[in-house]
Amino acid sequence: MSNPTLINANQTSRIVLVTGGSRGLGKATALFLADKGMDVILTYVNSSSAADDVVKAIEAKGQKAASLQLDVEKSQQFKDFSAQVENLLADKWQGQKLYGLINNAGIGIHASFAETTEAQFDQLMNIHLKAPFFLTQTLLPLLADGGRIINLSSGLARFSLPGYAAYATMKGGVEVLTRYMAKEFGARGISVNTIAPGAIETDFGGGAVRDTPALNQFVASQTALGRVGMPDDIGGAMAAILLPESGWINGQRIEASGGMFM
Numbered sequence: 001m002s003n004p005t006l007i008n009a010n011q012t013s014r015i016v017l018v019t020g021g022s023r024g025l026g027k028a029t030a031l032f033l034a035d036k037g038m039d040v041i042l043t044y045v046n047s048s049s050a051a052d053d054v055v056k057a058i059e060a061k062g063q064k065a066a067s068l069q070l071d072v073e074k075s076q077q078f079k080d081f082s083a084q085v086e087n088l089l090a091d092k093w094q095g096q097k098l099y100g101l102i103n104n105a106g107i108g109i110h111a112s113f114a115e116t117t118e119a120q121f122d123q124l125m126n127i128h129l130k131a132p133f134f135l136t137q138t139l140l141p142l143l144a145d146g147g148r149i150i151n152l153s154s155g156l157a158r159f160s161l162p163g164y165a166a167y168a169t170m171k172g173g174v175e176v177l178t179r180y181m182a183k184e185f186g187a188r189g190i191s192v193n194t195i196a197p198g199a200i201e202t203d204f205g206g207g208a209v210r211d212t213p214a215l216n217q218f219v220a221s222q223t224a225l226g227r228v229g230m231p232d233d234i235g236g237a238m239a240a241i242l243l244p245e246s247g248w249i250n251g252q253r254i255e256a257s258g259g260m261f262m
Contacts, residue, residue, distance in 0.1 A: 011096050011144060013064070014038040016242060017085065019072055019135070020105030022051040024202040025152075028235030029102060030054055034061040036239050041088065041098075043070040043105065066092060072105045072131035073123065078138040086142055097144035100242050103132040103151045113165040121166045128170035133177060146189040148242050151178045153196040153253065159261045171196070175253050182251030191250040195238050198257025200229040224259025233258070 016033050020026040021042025030040045031054070040058055044051035044067055051067035058065035066088055070081050089096055106128055109120050132151050143149075153175050156168040174194060181192040199219040201210040209215055209228055219228045237256040240246060 011099075013093055013096055014099040014242075015041065015064075015089070015093055015096060016100035016102060016148075017041045017043075017098055017139070018102045018104055019043045019070065019131075020045075022047055022054055022067070025197065025200065025231050025234045025238075026102070026104040027054050028231035029104065029238045030065075030235075031057060031061070032232070032235040032239035033242065034058040034063040034065070036243060037063065038099070038239075038242065039064040039093070041065070041085065042067050043072075045069070045071050045105075064092060070105075072135060073126045075126070075130060075134050078135050081135075082138045082142065085139065089142065098139065098142050098147065099144055100148040100150070101136060101139060101143060102238060103136065103149070104238075105131070106152060109167060110163040111166070112163055116166045124166050124170050128167070129173045129177070132174060136181065143190065146247075147191075148247075149181060149185070149190060149192040150238055150241055151175075151181075151192070151194050153178075153194045155196055155198040155255060155257045155260055157196060157253075158255065178253070179251050186250070191247060193241055193249055193251065194253045195234065195241065196253055196255040196257070197234045198223065198229050198255070198260040200231060200234060202231055219260070222261055223257065224262055227258065229256070229258055 016038050018026050018030050018040060021030045022044035030042050033040055042051060042054055055065040055067050068084055070077060109124060111120060151174050153171040156164045157171040157175055178192050178194040185192060199209045209219060216228050220226055234256055241249060
């Protein structure tokens, strides 16, 4: 059997949509994708200037890029957002389809099980579980056959640390969702995988890992490679999964943690 082909016979570009691509892991991923010859549409919530900086950096690498505003917590925006993406693809890429979707946008909330509020739980669920489900569903008509989807999980879905019960619960759901997506989208040749980062030096969760020396040192001491992860460690891993040579990887949870808590 031949490999699935892209929907549009005129498809000449690999265009990847990265939610939360203006900073942190999303930004690192977007820049790695550009290095691999892919074009990027990235989303941001508040900082259009930060998103514009990433777009300019991608264009400096010789690839096309654009940014769109999206708050993934607000699923009622998804239909209008999908229309914006479709119009952007028509105007900037002559009607080509998306090659990839990376459901990266997220927040961190640290609270013990006993102190987690229902509002915090709902916010985490809306951003980390509901958004990947319904945003992907809304964008499916714009995704090419033979395309790729990456959902973001966390090392905390494998190991347990106090204060992350609600967050990790959502990420566990994402890993199950990924397997169901892979099963249902297989007929279109679309592969779906989960990347599960370990502790990374970003502003995520208030920058605790980056800015707290004792926590940073503890994580490094519990990681086989002897240091805390950096955004480029995850950006490179996600870009690798989107390479044409990685198409047979499907329905998998891939942890990128440097060997944390082995």
